[in-house]
Amino acid sequence: MRWDGDTRSRGVADAAALAEGAAELVESMRLPDWVAEEPEAHLLPHLRAACDGLPLELMETRVLDDGAFEVELNYTGENGGIGATRQAVYELIGSIAETATYVRQRRDEGSVAFELVTGIIGEDAHFEPHGHTVRFLVALP
Numbered sequence: 086m087r088w089d090g091d092t093r094s095r096g097v098a099d100a101a102a103l104a105e106g107a108a109e110l111v112e113s114m115r116l117p118d119w120v121a122e123e124p125e126a127h128l129l130p131h132l133r134a135a136c137d138g139l140p141l142e143l144m145e146t147r148v149l150d151d152g153a154f155e156v157e158l159n160y161t162g163e164n165g166g167i168g169a170t171r172q173a174v175y176e177l178i179g180s181i182a183e184t185a186t187y188v189r190q191r192r193d194e195g196s197v198a199f200e201l202v203t204g205i206i207g208e209d210a211h212f213e214p215h216g217h218t219v220r221f222l223v224a225l226p
Contacts, residue, residue, distance in 0.1 A: 107187075109206055110185040110206060113216060114216065119216050120153075120216055120218055124148060124152075124154035124219070125146060125148065128154060132181065135179075136158075140169075141173050151218070153220050154218065154219045156219060158222065158223045159223070159224045160224065167192075170225065171190065171199075175188070177221070178203075183203045183216070183217075184205050185204055185205070185209070186204075187202045196223060197222075198221065198222050199223070202216060203216060204216025204217065
């Protein structure tokens with residue numbers, strides 16, 4: 086796209102080259118029983134260990150009726166704004182991320198939620214393909 090002097094932001098390309106990989110994760114997410122059981126056994130030890138080195142305090146966890154693992158956190162770092170919080174949460178996500186991962190941030194008054202789907206899909210699977218859904222709820226300072 087050629088700039089014509091308009092000051093509005095314009096994209097430079099599309100992301101079609103990555104759409105097939107994203108679709109592969111979405112297809113897996115729709116499979117019955119794809120979400121693994123016992124997230125507290127599989128994920129919580131990694132999350133606890135990762136929080137030790139991050140400005141995040143793990144407050145409470147629970148498994149929801151839809152199988153999502155909900156994790157309540159407090160951001161304990163110096164107020165670096167939402168960017169600093171996001172960076173810490175993404176480091177935490179790295180402690181449990183598998184070969185395909187989707188993250189969506191949603192803000193609420195006084196907190197921010199990060200919705201995560203991560204899993205082993207397609208030819209990445211050395212054993213049964215599976216995934217996890219996690220909802221990080223972070224109280225902001």
